[in-house]
Amino acid sequence: MDTGPLARVEGEGSLSIVDKGEGIPEVKLNIFEPPRYFEALLRGRRAEEVPDIVSRICGICPVAYQVSSLNALEGLFGVEVDEQVRRLRRILYYGEWIESHALHVFMLAAPDFVGAPDAIVMAEKEPGLVKEALALKRLGNSLMSAIGGREIHPVSLKIGGIYRAPSKEALLSLLPELDRLRGSVRNMVTFVSSLERPSLERESTLVCLHDSARYAIDGGEIISNHGLRLQPSAFEGTFEEYQVSYSNALHSRTRGGGSYMVGPLARFSLNFEQLNPVARATARDVGLKPPLKDPFQSILVRVLEIVHALEEAAGEVREYVEPVRPSVPYKPAAGVCYGASEAPRGILYHSYVVNARGQIERANIIPPTSQNQARMEDDVRLLAPQILKSDANTARRLSEMAVRNYDPCISCATHFLRLDIRKSRA
Amino acid sequence: MAKPRLGVFKFSSCDGCQLSILDAEEELLALLDKVELGDFLEASSTSAGAPYDVALVEGSISTPEEVERIVRIRKESKMLVALGACATAGGLQALRNWSRLGLVEPAVYPEPEVARAMEKALPVSDIVAVDFELRGCPVSKAQLLQFFASAVKGAKPRFPTSAVCFECKRAGNVCLVVAGGTPCLGPVTASGCGALCPSLGRGCYGCFGPSDDVNLDSYASWLTAHNVDRQTIGLLLKGANSQSHEFRKWVEKNG
Numbered sequence: 001m002d003t004g005p006l007a008r009v010e011g012e013g014s015l016s017i018v019d020k021g022e023g024i025p026e027v028k029l030n031i032f033e034p035p036r037y038f039e040a041l042l043r044g045r046r047a048e049e050v051p052d053i054v055s056r057i058c059g060i061c062p063v064a065y066q067v068s069s070l071n072a073l074e075g076l077f078g079v080e081v082d083e084q085v086r087r088l089r090r091i092l093y094y095g096e097w098i099e100s101h102a103l104h105v106f107m108l109a110a111p112d113f114v115g116a117p118d119a120i121v122m123a124e125k126e127p128g129l130v131k132e133a134l135a136l137k138r139l140g141n142s143l144m145s146a147i148g149g150r151e152i153h154p155v156s157l158k159i160g161g162i163y164r165a166p167s168k169e170a171l172l173s174l175l176p177e178l179d180r181l182r183g184s185v186r187n188m189v190t191f192v193s194s195l196e197r198p199s200l201e202r203e204s205t206l207v208c209l210h211d212s213a214r215y216a217i218d219g220g221e222i223i224s225n226h227g228l229r230l231q232p233s234a235f236e237g238t239f240e241e242y243q244v245s246y247s248n249a250l251h252s253r254t255r256g257g258g259s260y261m262v263g264p265l266a267r268f269s270l271n272f273e274q275l276n277p278v279a280r281a282t283a284r285d286v287g288l289k290p291p292l293k294d295p296f297q298s299i300l301v302r303v304l305e306i307v308h309a310l311e312e313a314a315g316e317v318r319e320y321v322e323p324v325r326p327s328v329p330y331k332p333a334a335g336v337c338y339g340a341s342e343a344p345r346g347i348l349y350h351s352y353v354v355n356a357r358g359q360i361e362r363a364n365i366i367p368p369t370s371q372n373q374a375r376m377e378d379d380v381r382l383l384a385p386q387i388l389k390s391d392a393n394t395a396r397r398l399s400e401m402a403v404r405n406y407d408p409c410i411s412c413a414t415h416f417l418r419l420d421i422r423k424s425r426a
Numbered sequence: 427m428a429k430p431r432l433g434v435f436k437f438s439s440c441d442g443c444q445l446s447i448l449d450a451e452e453e454l455l456a457l458l459d460k461v462e463l464g465d466f467l468e469a470s471s472t473s474a475g476a477p478y479d480v481a482l483v484e485g486s487i488s489t490p491e492e493v494e495r496i497v498r499i500r501k502e503s504k505m506l507v508a509l510g511a512c513a514t515a516g517g518l519q520a521l522r523n524w525s526r527l528g529l530v531e532p533a534v535y536p537e538p539e540v541a542r543a544m545e546k547a548l549p550v551s552d553i554v555a556v557d558f559e560l561r562g563c564p565v566s567k568a569q570l571l572q573f574f575a576s577a578v579k580g581a582k583p584r585f586p587t588s589a590v591c592f593e594c595k596r597a598g599n600v601c602l603v604v605a606g607g608t609p610c611l612g613p614v615t616a617s618g619c620g621a622l623c624p625s626l627g628r629g630c631y632g633c634f635g636p637s638d639d640v641n642l643d644s645y646a647s648w649l650t651a652h653n654v655d656r657q658t659i660g661l662l663l664k665g666a667n668s669q670s671h672e673f674r675k676w677v678e679k680n681g
Contacts, residue, residue, distance in 0.1 A: 034438045034489045035543050036519035049661065052631065056518050056666065059442020059564060107448060107469065118470030120458050130455070138451040149622045151449065152442040152564040153633075156626050164626040400471075409441075 013408070015399055017384060025384045027377045029403065031249040042363040047073050047332050047354055048159055054350070054365065055153045060103070060409055063096040063144065064343030065365075066157045068350040071219050071232075072339030073159050076354060077330045084323035085161045086218070087316050091171070092147040092154065093217050093341070094313040099140030099151065100344035101302045101309075104407045105192065106133035109299050112401050113195040129191055132184055136306065139177055143313060146170055161327030171317045178317065182310045185303075186282070192303045193286040197296045198398065200382060204293070204375070205254060206266035207239075209342050215267070215274040215308060217342050223270055224260070225291060232340040235349050241366060252371040259374035262346025263406065264301040265292050279308035295379055295405040302407075332358030343368055345407050372406045379405070430479035430578055433465040435499055437485030437492050438519055438547055442564040443510035444468055444484050453571055460578045476502035480577050486512040486520055488547035500554040505577070508550045511563035515635050516669030520547040523669065524677075549669055558582055563633040563666035566618045587616040589637040590630050594621035602629055609654045611662055614640045614672075635667035642676045656680055 013033065018026040038057055045053060050069045055062035067089060074081060081089075106129075107119040116122040123130035141151040146166050148154020156163050207228070209220035222230050222238075230238060239260070241250040254260055269291040272280070283289065283304050288297065334356040340349045346368030353362040379402045380387070387395045434444055448469060450457060461480075465473045481503035487496055500506055508514045516523070523546040550556055560569055569585055576583040586592075590612040594601070602608035602624055610629030612621070618634040636642075646659050660680060663673045 034492065036438055036488075036547075037522055037543075038518070040525075041518060041521045046661065053518060056440055056442075056563065059440040059445045062442070103445075103448065111471075117472035118463075120455065120463075120470070121472075123455055134451045134454065137449075141449060141451070149626055150564075150619075152445060155623050155628065158628070163623075163628045 013403075015380065015403060017380065017387065017399070019384070019388055024381060025388070027381045027384065028244075028246045029373060029377050029380075031247040031373075033248055035248050039363040039365060042352075042360045045360050047077075047352075047358050047360065050352070050360065051157050051159070052153075052155070057365070057367075058409060059152050060100055061096055061343045061345070061348075062153050063093050063148070063157075064341055064348045065350075066154070067093060067218055067341045068339045068343075068348045068365075069352075070157060070159060070339070071341060072337040072350045072352055073354070074330075075339060076335050076337035076352075077159065077333055079160050079328060079330045081161050081328065082323045082325050084321055085165065085326060087320055088147050088162060088165060088323075089157065090218050091313050091316045091320070092144055092157075094309040094316070095140045095143030095147070095151075097140070097217070097309045097344050098306055098313070099137050099144065100407075101306050102133055102137040102140060104344075105299055105302050105306075106130065106137075106188075108407070109401075109404050110192070110195070112397060112404065113197070113299075126191070129188065132181075132188060135177075136181055136185065136188070139174070139181055142174055142177070146174060158327060160330050161323070161325070163326070165323050165326045168320060168322055171320055175314065175317060178310065178314050182278075182307075182314060185307055185310060189282055189286060189300075189303050189307065192300055195299070197299070198383075198401065199294050199296055200379060200402075201293045202295075202379075202382060205257070205260035206269050206291070207260050207262050207347065207371075208266040208270050209340060209347060210271060211274075214312070215271050215276070219339075219341055222340070222347070225266075225270060232338040232349060235338065235340065235366070236351070236364070239366075239371070241370065247373070249373055250370050251374045252366065253374055259378050260371065261295075261375045262368050262371050263298065264305055264344075264346075265295065265298050266346065267342065268292060268301045268304065275304070276308045276311040278311045279304050282307050295375075295402070298405045298407075345369060345409055346371060367409070369406070369408045372408065376403050376406050376408065429460060429462045430580075431464040431474060431477070432461040433476075433478040433481040433499070433503065434468070435465065435481060435483050435495075436468065437483065437496065437513070437550075438488040439485030439510070439512045439517065441468065441484075443512075443560075443562075444482070446565050446567050446570055447482075449567060450571060457571070457574055460574075478503040479505065481506045482509045483507065483513050483550055484509045486517045486547040487544075487550060487553050488519060489543050493544075493553055496550060496553050505557045506550075506554065507558045507560060507573070508556045509560050510565045511561065511633065511635065511666035512547075513550045514556075514559045514561055514670070515667040515673075516547055516549050517563070517666050518668075520549075520669045521664055522547060561585075561616060561634045561667075562618050566620075569618060585618065587638045589613050589640075590615045590617050590619070590621050590624070590634070593617045593619070594624045597621050597625050599624050602627070603649075603652070607652055607654070609649060609658050609662060613637075614642055614645050629662075631662055632665050632667055632673070635670045636672040640672050642672055646676065646680070 051066040054065040144151040209216035210223040211220035272290040349366040611632040612630040616634040616637040
């Protein structure tokens with residue numbers, strides 16, 4: 001069977017399952033989103049231009065792209081960013097998590113569970129819920145535009161800091177709505193936890209960032225449930241991308257191993273103790289505890305991460321003090337650099353080679369959807385017996401749901417990779 | 427009056443401009459109530475299909491399949507609207523138009539023959555007739571809502587294409603170029619963003635493409651006289667709107 005174009009994913013893809021009547025069926029996630037070659041376009045550009053260019057890779061998680069690139073380049077240039085600026089970047093990033101998760105959970109994924117084709121039809125059955133979900137999404141966007149100037153492709157971040165920091169009053173003006181939603185999000189958690197979900201318990205390699213100070217978002221070291229602990233600089237030595245003939249997005253695997261999973265399920269499983277206490281208590285209320293093995297639980301984890309982001313953002317806004325130095329001067333230096341952060345969908349890894357004139361010589365960007373692609377195919381393969389014996393509608397819905405568990409952002413996943421063949425086969 | 431049937435289509439792009447429709451949040455449900463959804467793959471798995479009264483097209487055209495698809499959508503649509511800089515002026519991916527694809531592909535894909543793309547990423551109007559353009563990287567949400575309000579009544583709105591400077595002056599900003607020597611495309615870029623970057627103390631980098639009656643040669647000489655080198659000007663113009671006629675002409679002449 002072939003699903004045809006997948007609806008309610010970000011970007012363009014389709015799924016094909018070939019059942020030969022014996023053995024394991026062949027599953028292919030075809031990403032026909034055209035390549036855009038960003039890594040090549042970055043060559044020769046000045047380091048200072050990178051955050052603005054890479055944000056255009058994804059309209060849904062531009063902040064993740066900006067922050068991962070800043071982590072890499074500021075590391076190389078030895079920039080120490082003011083603590084209040086770091087706080088601002090985090091609030092901006094929490095805004096992106098809230099906006100992106102709200103979009104995914106309520107507008108892209110939830111309609112499946114209530115048997116609606118979209119959130120508009122779902123709104124007829126659940127008007128209050130959809131209205132609150134949109135309010136949540138708007139709050140995420142408001143946090144982003146208060147700090148970034150606008151929510152899609154924000155313009156305020158730069159190497160060394162931020163062009164202009166918002167006033168304390170500007171951020172405080174968002175608190176009443178933020179506090180209101182901290183309360184009403186409970187109804188949304190209840191709604192999502194009441195949805196009847198398929199289940200798929202499976203062992204897998206979970207990978208995410210870990211930050212000793214917080215539930216990792218704007219940086220950290222890479223950890224896994226198999227005891228991995230390494231710096232982002234070791235990423236390409238540990239994981240590899242490979243190309244398949246049927247997709248414009250590169251796949252990822254652990255070197256010498258199989259597929260792995262990044263994103264909310266991995267973060268929740270490995271960093272649970274750092275989740276905000278309110279989110280942890282809410283998790284207990286809905287019976288979720290780490291480690292999680294079922295990708296169909298990811299919709300619920302996303303709502304819990306919204307609870308977390310709301311709590312943390314409220315705390316950061318209250319503690320914010322306008323920075324004395326919104327940005328610090330720096331001198332570009334030549335070298336190789338690495339940066340990572342936790343995009344809403346999982347680890348977003350960047351590396352750059354910068355020359356003595358401060359220009360990009362080489363870029364490598366590995367987005368979460370590329371990393372999860374092999375996993376999505378694995379999941380559909382495991383569900384295949386169930387899918388193949390269902391009627392056409394159920395089969396399509398189940399396979400789309402299996403893909404949507406990963407909230408794949410297909411725009412991000414094409415146009416990537418900058419490993420040469422020998423290296424990727426080493 | 428029957429509700430106009432809307433199609434939203436994605437080509438080579440980041441999803442940001444069609445996300446701007448979903449970002450209308452409070453207005454979204456009211457807005458979608460005024461139209462019939464013909465096709466909006468990112469938002470809905472249901473579709474009435476062609477023909478469309480209004481087709482919103484995001485992205486540039488960069489593969490042979492995309493050429494076929496945009497030609498088909500043009501035939502099926504009364505009004506075709508290019509949504510955002512990729513559709514109106516190529517987007518960042520069109521920077522490859524200045525290098526040979528053969529040089530670009532191996533940098534991204536180990537086996538480039540497998541990923542099929544055209545040599546160039548093109549604005550929609552290079553392939554089919556476009557009835558209306560919503561500019562910007564991303565588009566302005568305010569302009570998008572204004573467009574919808576007009577389109578459901580069968581009209582086209584008018585947006586100013588005067589320079590960002592006008593918005594900047596109204597915002598009460600001190601001129602970055604004159605006062606600080608900061609390279610800024612404000613004088614040659616169409617308004618629409620509300621002078622976002624200059625209001626944050628940084629130079630405009632041209633998200634809305636060239637403004638009316640732009641004289642880039644004149645502005646470039648003025649900038650160079652104020653210690654901005656030509657390479658910097660070129661890099662600023664080699665952004666999301668690089669394939670707009672005026673920006674492209676300057677880059678091709680001046681390198």
